[in-house]
Amino acid sequence: MHIQEEYSERHVLSLTVSNEAGILARIAGLFTARGYNIDSLTVADITPDHAISRITIVTSGPPKVIDQIIAQLDRLVPVHKVTDLTDNGPFVERELALVKVAGVGEDRIEALRLADVFRAKVVDTTIESFIFEITGTTDKIDNFVALMRQIGLVEVGRTGVVGLIRGKEPN
Amino acid sequence: MAEKSGADILVECLIDLGVEVVFGYPGGAVLPIYDALFNHPKIRHVLVRHEQGATHMAEGYARSTGKPGVVLVTSGPGATNAVTGITDALMDSIPMVVITGQVPTQLIGTDAFQEADTVGITRHCTKHNYLVKSPNKLASVIHEAFHIATTGRPGPVVIDIPKNVQIATAPYEKPETFEHASYRPQTKADPAAIASAVEMLAAARRPIFYTGGGVINSGPEASTLLREIAALTGAPVTSTLMGLGAYPASAPQWVGMLGMHGTYEANWAMNKADLIVCVGARFDDRVTGRLDAFAPNAKKIHIDIDRSSINKTVEVDLPVIADVASALTDMIALWKDRGHKAADLSEWWARIDGWRARNCLAYPDSHEEIMPQEAIAQLYKASRSAKDVIITTEVGQHQMWAAQHFGFDEPNKWLTSGGLGTMGYGFPAAIGAQVGNPDSLVVCVAGDASIQMNIQEMGTATQYRLPVKIFILNNEYMGMVRQWQELTYESRYSNSYSDSLPDFVKLAEAYGWTGIRIEGPQELEAGIRQMIDTPGPVIVDCRVAKLSNCFPMIPSGAAHTEMLLDPSQVEGIMSDEAKALV
Numbered sequence: 001m002h003i004q005e006e007y008s009e010r011h012v013l014s015l016t017v018s019n020e021a022g023i024l025a026r027i028a029g030l031f032t033a034r035g036y037n038i039d040s041l042t043v044a045d046i047t048p049d050h051a052i053s054r055i056t057i058v059t060s061g062p063p064k065v066i067d068q069i070i071a072q073l074d075r076l077v078p079v080h081k082v083t084d085l086t087d088n089g090p091f092v093e094r095e096l097a098l099v100k101v102a103g104v105g106e107d108r109i110e111a112l113r114l115a116d117v118f119r120a121k122v123v124d125t126t127i128e129s130f131i132f133e134i135t136g137t138t139d140k141i142d143n144f145v146a147l148m149r150q151i152g153l154v155e156v157g158r159t160g161v162v163g164l165i166r167g168k169e170p171n
Numbered sequence: 172m173a174e175k176s177g178a179d180i181l182v183e184c185l186i187d188l189g190v191e192v193v194f195g196y197p198g199g200a201v202l203p204i205y206d207a208l209f210n211h212p213k214i215r216h217v218l219v220r221h222e223q224g225a226t227h228m229a230e231g232y233a234r235s236t237g238k239p240g241v242v243l244v245t246s247g248p249g250a251t252n253a254v255t256g257i258t259d260a261l262m263d264s265i266p267m268v269v270i271t272g273q274v275p276t277q278l279i280g281t282d283a284f285q286e287a288d289t290v291g292i293t294r295h296c297t298k299h300n301y302l303v304k305s306p307n308k309l310a311s312v313i314h315e316a317f318h319i320a321t322t323g324r325p326g327p328v329v330i331d332i333p334k335n336v337q338i339a340t341a342p343y344e345k346p347e348t349f350e351h352a353s354y355r356p357q358t359k360a361d362p363a364a365i366a367s368a369v370e371m372l373a374a375a376r377r378p379i380f381y382t383g384g385g386v387i388n389s390g391p392e393a394s395t396l397l398r399e400i401a402a403l404t405g406a407p408v409t410s411t412l413m414g415l416g417a418y419p420a421s422a423p424q425w426v427g428m429l430g431m432h433g434t435y436e437a438n439w440a441m442n443k444a445d446l447i448v449c450v451g452a453r454f455d456d457r458v459t460g461r462l463d464a465f466a467p468n469a470k471k472i473h474i475d476i477d478r479s480s481i482n483k484t485v486e487v488d489l490p491v492i493a494d495v496a497s498a499l500t501d502m503i504a505l506w507k508d509r510g511h512k513a514a515d516l517s518e519w520w521a522r523i524d525g526w527r528a529r530n531c532l533a534y535p536d537s538h539e540e541i542m543p544q545e546a547i548a549q550l551y552k553a554s555r556s557a558k559d560v561i562i563t564t565e566v567g568q569h570q571m572w573a574a575q576h577f578g579f580d581e582p583n584k585w586l587t588s589g590g591l592g593t594m595g596y597g598f599p600a601a602i603g604a605q606v607g608n609p610d611s612l613v614v615c616v617a618g619d620a621s622i623q624m625n626i627q628e629m630g631t632a633t634q635y636r637l638p639v640k641i642f643i644l645n646n647e648y649m650g651m652v653r654q655w656q657e658l659t660y661e662s663r664y665s666n667s668y669s670d671s672l673p674d675f676v677k678l679a680e681a682y683g684w685t686g687i688r689i690e691g692p693q694e695l696e697a698g699i700r701q702m703i704d705t706p707g708p709v710i711v712d713c714r715v716a717k718l719s720n721c722f723p724m725i726p727s728g729a730a731h732t733e734m735l736l737d738p739s740q741v742e743g744i745m746s747d748e749a750k751a752l753v
């Protein structure tokens with residue numbers, strides 16, 4: 001007997017939650033307990049009184065599972081609202097990465113040239129290295145990192161995705 | 172305002188919330204609370220023998236009275252011992268509040284004596300949980316916890332209170348009613364959904380109501396409304412294990428329980444229906460059998476207060492998110508408003524009667540041995556003389572036989588561990604039910620293996636003079652395990668024989684109970700009568716046929732239509748795919 005895998009799609013979920021102890025563990029634990037995937041998770045408080053946080057989760061699964069994830073998140077007591085950005089019309093998603101690249105000579109020039117194409121900023125430099133700051137979609141960052149790998153990637157730090165619905169509506 | 176200690180605030184809150192009974196067990200981290208409860212005039216404390224017992228007692232109390240069950244245990248081992256019962260309450264949606272002691276705040280995280288990360292451990296087996304780090308927060312948390320445990324889809328809530336918070340002081344005022352910032356369960360259905368539901372019901376020619384524990388959780392009114400809508404539409408009614416009693420088993424429209432050990436007629440009706448109205452049930456795998464063969468021709472309406480139950484395992488055509496009583500009230504009103512009459516379902520009923528004629532619950536007669544089904548049937552017959560009967564069960568064959576052969580006509584009279592299937596539930600649940608219903612006849616139908624899982628609670632029943640009855644169907648096996656081994660593993664009975672059983676009659680005597688042994692069919696009726704007529708607690712060791720199997724049975728991985736009705740259909744082997752299913 002073999003275990004079969006199911007087709008899955010990527011969704012960006014945006015949650016507002018009460019900013020209380022254990023909230024992250026509650027959410028991360030829900031994903032592990034029910035066998036859902038987390039590709040990335042970001043969290044920060046977003047109100048002046050620090051009472052509410054926004055959590056952005058990138059997950060993947062069959063449509064039915066995505067629907068369950070939303071319902072399960074919505075059911076947690078400290079969760080105010082769950083929005084599936086992927087399913088709710090156009091939205092903006094961004095991720096920030098710091099990318100450290102080492103190289104001399106031709107490599108150095110090529111790194112700078114590519115950074116320019118990707119609109120990455122140099123935030124630190126030594127004779128033999130750069131740290132680039134790049135924002136964009138996950139895809140864009142993946143591509144940039146893949147190119148830098150060929151030149152001399154040392155390491156990467158990524159924030160994970162944040163997202164908002166386009167237009168004047170709240171998430 | 173005069174300040175009170177955290178322990179006194181807790182007790183004050185419990186009184187304000189109408190709590191009358193707490194099931195608990197003391198220890199270092201809850202000593203201040205125990206001191207506040209010392210000789211308390213309003214709150215009765217039932218001292219258990221093991222914390223798991225306390226949780227199931229609270230469940231039994233809650234399920235039989237409709238009030239939340241309250242548990243009080245110490246930190247560390249006290250809290251971890253409560254985890255099984257908490258999980259059980261989560262799976263079966265039982266309102267329960269568990270108060271756990273914790274080491275003082277300054278010791279949290281230091282591996283202090285009897286420290287356990289109780290909120291961490293119980294995070295995913297509670298509806299919600301709290302660690303309260305200040306006595307100022309205690310009152311609002313306790314009131315909120317009861318609100319969350321008892322509203323929406325009910326469930327267990329844990330409040331972890333460090334010892335120093337129990338001793339430190341703060342002002343206490345009964346909190347005003349509050350709007351929770353984020354927790355607002357939807358209880359009233361969308362009118363458009365109600366309208367579609369009514370039209371679908373009016374148009375159906377082969378409808379069936381598939382009801383569950385949600386009807387019982389919604390309160391007795393929901394059961395009354397279920398009867399009304401069933402009468403208005405003339406549709407057959409089936410129920411899950413958890414929903415038994417919401418619709419009377421004596422009513423002509425009742426087709427019996429559905430699912431793995433459900434009736435032939437209920438499962439075939441589900442398979443051939445053109446409309447399934449699921450009322451407070453959740454398409455559990457024990458109910459659906461093989462998913463791709465489940466009710467292939469039916470449109471499905473799902474009434475549930477928990478949105479996450481919708482489309483979880485079975486995709487439905489119409490979700491109705493609401494409290495059962497509220498949704499049924501709206502549906503009945505609209506049905507009458509629109510002047511709908513019950514459709515002509517005679518063809519449908521003729522088919523159902525055909526399935527009924529298989530008489531699927533029949534069992535072989537025996538003059539030598541007591542058939543376990545017969546023991547339940549006799550218990551049912553004899554207990555009808557009692558004013559009010561509450562049946563609890565352990566887990567195994569006896570549980571299924573009780574569900575099949577005992578008829579329940581009222582809600583809150585049948586207490587069983589459905590979702591988690593917890594052996595050790597039934598006896599403490601019976602104690603809890605007896606505490607909440609002192610004048611009822613409370614019987615725990617048990618197996619010889621399950622009863623040993625919380626048998627220590629005999630002392631609790633003795634101490635509080637609770638006249639519970641334990642009716643053991645003693646087959647000297649973990650019968651349900653043995654049955655699966657017979658069906659799946661060519662009768663290799665690996666570790667399923669109950670060796671070294673105690674002498675249950677002597678055990679009864681040791682605890683000051685009455686012990687009765689029933690050894691043959693001719694002793695059955697008198698033995699049961701003696702049990703019922705004995706005023707105090709009784710253990711009955713009823714020796715039944717050792718190798719009986721529970722039929723009908725839908726083997727795991729099979730469709731409703733592939734039900735086994737008797738031993739001749741058993742092959743004794745299964746494919747790996749079927750073996751891999753639970």
Ligand SMILES: Cc1ncc(C[n+]2csc(CCOP(=O)(O)OP(=O)(O)O)c2C)c(N)n1
Binds near residue numbers: 565570593595618622
């Ligand atoms: C705590 C726990 N452990 C194990 C099981 C698995 N299990 C299900 S039924 C059963 C046997 C029950 O035997 P018994 O109580 O004698 O009842 P019978 O089936 O013979 O009526 C077992 C071991 C369980 N349900 N719960």
